[in-house]
Amino acid sequence: MKTKKELAVEFDHHSPDFNRDPVPELTALRQKCPLGYTASHDGYWVATTYDNARRVLSEPENFTVERSADGLRGGKLIPSAPHAPLILPGALDGPPHDRLRDPLRRFFLRPNVEAHMAEAVTGFVAELLATLRDRDEFEFASEFSFELTVRTIFRLVGLDDEIEDKGEFIRMLEDAFAIDPEAGSDRDSVAQVTSSRFLEAEALVKSVVVARKVAPTEDLIGIMVAAEPELTVDEIVSLTLSLVLGGVRTTAATLENVVWHLDQDRKLREELRADPARIPRVIDELVRYYPATPVVARTAVRDVELDGALIHEGDRIAAVIPSANLDEDRFPCAERIDPDRRDGPPLTFGAGIHFCMGIWLAKMELRLAVAGLLAEMPDYEVDRAASRRFEKLGVNNGWARLVVRPRTGTL
Numbered sequence: 001m002k003t004k005k006e007l008a009v010e011f012d013h014h015s016p017d018f019n020r021d022p023v024p025e026l027t028a029l030r031q032k033c034p035l036g037y038t039a040s041h042d043g044y045w046v047a048t049t050y051d052n053a054r055r056v057l058s059e060p061e062n063f064t065v066e067r068s069a070d071g072l073r074g075g076k077l078i079p080s081a082p083h084a085p086l087i088l089p090g091a092l093d094g095p096p097h098d099r100l101r102d103p104l105r106r107f108f109l110r111p112n113v114e115a116h117m118a119e120a121v122t123g124f125v126a127e128l129l130a131t132l133r134d135r136d137e138f139e140f141a142s143e144f145s146f147e148l149t150v151r152t153i154f155r156l157v158g159l160d161d162e163i164e165d166k167g168e169f170i171r172m173l174e175d176a177f178a179i180d181p182e183a184g185s186d187r188d189s190v191a192q193v194t195s196s197r198f199l200e201a202e203a204l205v206k207s208v209v210v211a212r213k214v215a216p217t218e219d220l221i222g223i224m225v226a227a228e229p230e231l232t233v234d235e236i237v238s239l240t241l242s243l244v245l246g247g248v249r250t251t252a253a254t255l256e257n258v259v260w261h262l263d264q265d266r267k268l269r270e271e272l273r274a275d276p277a278r279i280p281r282v283i284d285e286l287v288r289y290y291p292a293t294p295v296v297a298r299t300a301v302r303d304v305e306l307d308g309a310l311i312h313e314g315d316r317i318a319a320v321i322p323s324a325n326l327d328e329d330r331f332p333c334a335e336r337i338d339p340d341r342r343d344g345p346p347l348t349f350g351a352g353i354h355f356c357m358g359i360w361l362a363k364m365e366l367r368l369a370v371a372g373l374l375a376e377m378p379d380y381e382v383d384r385a386a387s388r389r390f391e392k393l394g395v396n397n398g399w400a401r402l403v404v405r406p407r408t409g410t411l
Contacts, residue, residue: 001310004043009036011046013078013295013318013394014184022294022393023335026323035307041079041185044297044316045309050330050347052307053319056298058352060093063298063317065354067091074299077395078318081178081188083195087242088235090354097353100239103227107220110360117156121365124151125372133376133406137383140259140402145252145369146170152365153247157240158219162208172197173245181249182400184392202237209236243358250292251362253398255369257290258283260402261337262370263382268337273374281339283366288346289337291321294397296350321347322397379408 009029012018017025029036030048037045047053056063067074071082075091086092089100106112128147132138150166163169174180176198178187210233212225220243224236231239262269272279300315311317325346326334332343349356356362373380383403390400 001305002308004037007033007035007037007309009033009038009046011036011038012040013320014041014392018294019389019391019393022322023326026320027326030323030327035309037309042316044078044318045306045311046318046320047306048320048323048327049307050324050327053321053324053347054351055306056317056319057296057347057350057354060353062301062304064093064301065091065298066093068299073314073316076297077178077187078295078297078316079185079188081191083188084178084191085176085198085241086238087177087245088238090242090246093353099229100231100235101353101357103224103231104220104239104243104357107223108357108360113360113364117152117361118364118368120155121148121152121368122372124148125368129372129376135406137403137405140404141252141256141399144404145255145259145402146248148255148369149248149252149365152361153244156220156247156361157244158212158217158221159205159208159240159244162204169201170245170248172201173241174249176201177242177245179245179249179395181390181396181398182392184394187395201241205237205240206233209233209240247358247361249396249398251358251365253292253396254287254290254362255366256399256402257292257397258286258366258370259373259380259404260382260387260399261286261290263380263384265337269374272370273378276371276374278339279367279370280363282337283363283370285337285339285341287348287363287366288325288331288341289335290397291325291346291348292397293348293395294322295320295394319347377404377406379406381405381408 026048034049035045035047035052047056065076073080089097128144132143150170154160154166172194175190175194178191180187180190183190209221212221216222216225221240224231224239272282295318297316297318300311300313302313304311328334330343349359383405386403388401390396390398
């Protein structure tokens, strides 16, 4: 068995090097050391190949998503954030996870999502584009992708009328749950500062849930209120806040990367304009190439062998999603965007019991947004000099600023 010392690598997903351009670094790391061990952030294993990363994500009997009782170790992210509330049901394994997730499964099936939300999302896209298409330029990340995903998730969950400043509510949740995209490894300190505002948010949502107990609705809160076996009010509140949080920034970041890529690949953009039916396949490929969450962590629950190394009980291990999704052994010619690829699913939406429930909602938003954008702004250009990704990409592979000019020739 190879030891941590033998497999030592220099790797820190919160570092400036990872932020600048992780693909070459990850390619070299994957080829040199499919499984490595870094001393960063108190030490963790780094799984860079598809097979290794998939095992980490899909074997809860060996690698748990749960935090330790004191909150100081474990969880989905590295480093841990002991002061952040749990994101449910994804922060649990086994029967507790299944009990909270099972009532939601049917609601998130593709036909149900399309039936409940396609018309609303189409309207959101049209409204936003109508306000932006005649501008000389606009900031896509805040004015379109974030706004679209915020509107969508609040409508889906059933909090449309209860929260006035929805964007500020989301930003507060990002701080409280320690996934602020700009905070990097300082996430837990931000969570501490936000704790009182989070308690206010819990109280607000609790009042909504209690009211829905009396007057049921057909939105997601209504589904949870009517669940059998019954969910407690506190469980519904936690699930609601977790689902609101999870439905925004990841989809927004993916949409931003799609817009960035189609600005560069004008030939592909023209093909999509000529045949919009190809949009879903192209989105699938770009989701593989630009995963919104670069690093997802687990904790070994027992001593387990992985790729010739002994992972000890309690060791932290990270599945590096962009590396796994570019693994040539799984995806031949992995750095080429191939909409006709049939190599199986990437790890962007996870694997195993924690596979993302919101996959069909996200894909629908992406499909309708790209179709609308290409119809209303077919010649858009990205001002690359004025755009920048988040300063730290370890939590979210998105854009702090993405400047779009709707008409060609305005740059």
